[in-house]
Amino acid sequence: xKSYKELMEGFGSFAKKKPEKGDDKEKEKEDEKFDxxxxxxxxxxxxxxxxxxxxxxxxxxxxxxxxxxxxFSIFKDEMEFIQASKGKGKKMKWVKVESSQVDxxxxxRLVNAGIIELIPTTMSEAFSFKGAVKHGFLDKYDKPYVxxxxxxxxxxxxFLLTGKGFEIVIKKGSKRVEYIDKTPxxxxxxxxxxxx
Numbered sequence: 001x002k003s004y005k006e007l008m009e010g011f012g013s014f015a016k017k018k019p020e021k022g023d024d025k026e027k028e029k030e031d032e033k034f035d036x037x038x039x040x041x042x043x044x045x046x047x048x049x050x051x052x053x054x055x056x057x058x059x060x061x062x063x064x065x066x067x068x069x070x071x072f073s074i075f076k077d078e079m080e081f082i083q084a085s086k087g088k089g090k091k092m093k094w095v096k097v098e099s100s101q102v103d104x105x106x107x108x109r110l111v112n113a114g115i116i117e118l119i120p121t122t123m124s125e126a127f128s129f130k131g132a133v134k135h136g137f138l139d140k141y142d143k144p145y146v147x148x149x150x151x152x153x154x155x156x157x158x159f160l161l162t163g164k165g166f167e168i169v170i171k172k173g174s175k176r177v178e179y180i181d182k183t184p185x186x187x188x189x190x191x192x193x194x195x196x
Contacts, residue, residue: 127156
């Protein structure tokens, strides 16, 4: 069912005078008027579908939405998207789909450099063993290692997957220690064994 606004816009499009063959200036003006960004699209169904498609994209691929045809298209890279948006592609009225992801690594680097101050939120809470088991990072049989660390006064600050392997950062007062190993269980066992 269409809303009143959509219905009126539909009637308004019939009333517009269509340019004749000699009216190239009016066509150019219509092309120039289109300056839509992804944030301007308010349809929640389109945004939901875009979210699903964004998850499936490879690293350099670009997702674009054609406002003219109401469909998505995946481009190999940014250059292919730019080329498709020029010339005859202007008629397609491409809108680049932008994800609203937060770069947490960048935020951590800025906090460590002292450029910004970390505001405590649910994302910066302490390590949760139950949450790690629930998401499959750890097994329930790793609980003794976590208990050993807590008994010694250490708290798990970070538990990350890096290019080197699994990294655990433990903290006791102002002392901060990092351990790296190939599996999460092994790195937890090493941290429990070596922490004093």
